[in-house]
Amino acid sequence: MPSVAEWDLSVVRWACCQNDDPRELSFVDPLLRRRLSPLARGALHVANACAHDCPSASFVFSSRHGELQRTVDLLSNLAQSEEMSPTLFSLSVPNSAAGIFSIARGDHAPATAIAAGVESFGYGLLEAYLRTQQEPTRPIVYVYADAPAPHPLGQQPGDPEAVFAIGLLIDRAGPIRLRTRICPSDEPGTPMTLQANACRQALEKGVADWTDGHRHWNWTLQ
Amino acid sequence: MDTLEQEIKALIIKALNLEDMSPQDIASDIPLFGEGLGLDSIDALELGIALKKKYGIELEAGDSSTREHFRNVLSLAALVHSQGKAA
Numbered sequence: 001m002p003s004v005a006e007w008d009l010s011v012v013r014w015a016c017c018q019n020d021d022p023r024e025l026s027f028v029d030p031l032l033r034r035r036l037s038p039l040a041r042g043a044l045h046v047a048n049a050c051a052h053d054c055p056s057a058s059f060v061f062s063s064r065h066g067e068l069q070r071t072v073d074l075l076s077n078l079a080q081s082e083e084m085s086p087t088l089f090s091l092s093v094p095n096s097a098a099g100i101f102s103i104a105r106g107d108h109a110p111a112t113a114i115a116a117g118v119e120s121f122g123y124g125l126l127e128a129y130l131r132t133q134q135e136p137t138r139p140i141v142y143v144y145a146d147a148p149a150p151h152p153l154g155q156q157p158g159d160p161e162a163v164f165a166i167g168l169l170i171d172r173a174g175p176i177r178l179r180t181r182i183c184p185s186d187e188p189g190t191p192m193t194l195q196a197n198a199c200r201q202a203l204e205k206g207v208a209d210w211t212d213g214h215r216h217w218n219w220t221l222q
Numbered sequence: 223m224d225t226l227e228q229e230i231k232a233l234i235i236k237a238l239n240l241e242d243m244s245p246q247d248i249a250s251d252i253p254l255f256g257e258g259l260g261l262d263s264i265d266a267l268e269l270g271i272a273l274k275k276k277y278g279i280e281l282e283a284g285d286s287s288t289r290e291h292f293r294n295v296l297s298l299a300a301l302v303h304s305q306g307k308a309a
Binding site: 030031033034035083085086087090 | 238239240241242260261262264265267268271274275
């Protein structure tokens with residue numbers, strides 16, 4: 001089947017963090033660290049695991065739900081006519097993890113935060129690829145992190161069971177060649193899984209596929 | 223030690239989510255913002271809400287005396303003494 005889009009990325013290393021995996025966040029000042037949500041802790045752990053020896057790197061952050069828990073908490077405050085927490089408000093934006101990573105590292109490189117529904121991981125990876133085309137010499141830290149949508153929305157098809165974060169350091173010299181292909185698909189009824197986990201399987205085993213019934217994503221190591 | 227000071231220290235730790243700190247770690251006369259404890263403007267707003275909830279104290283952000291009240295735990299205790307309703 002002809003692909004809609006196809007691109008290759010050179011990956012230096014990657015890291016994944018889920019469930020009870022330890023989070024190493026000593027690079028974040030404790031006064032900053034105290035404000036991190038479980039989602040941001042996972043995201044920053046994998047970002048640092050990828051980029052600890054890379055003083056400056058563009059940052060692309062992708063998440064389907066972002067800091068939705070904070071938004072739900074703020075709306076609950078409003079519904080109960082309570083004062084809204086300024087801390088929650090300031091960190092409810094989707095780019096808060098990117099901002100904190102930049103502050104913690106003292107890195108002024110550009111950062112982007114995107115959300116694209118159940119395909120957030122894949123389109124975030126596309127954003128990272130476009131960055132490599134714009135600025136080939138600067139490494140890119142790509143991080144995808146999500147948690148299941150909180151109550152009262154509840155876990156959605158394609159959500160992880162708990163916080164899931166994956167990070168890739170993308171640079172021209174990277175030894176891992178990751179190819180992404182997107183094809184049209186007509187596979188209704190296929191149970192939806194976490195898209196990011198498919199790419200992780202490809203990074204581990206060489207190939208993996210994912211579909212939401214409309215589009216088919218394929219990852220292969222070259 | 224003054225129980226009100228202790229209470230305010232516990233309030234600061236809880237409202238501002240100061241991981242790994244206990245009331246003994248906060249000297250009553252240490253500056254809360256900037257040099258000292260190192261809190262920032264978001265903490266000031268958060269602390270203002272916590273003081274309002276617990277003691278019914280209304281603070282005006284633009285009021286120059288607010289800065290003075292927020293200097294340290296001693297000044298906050300004095301504020302609660304003079305203006306606060308019983309918790």
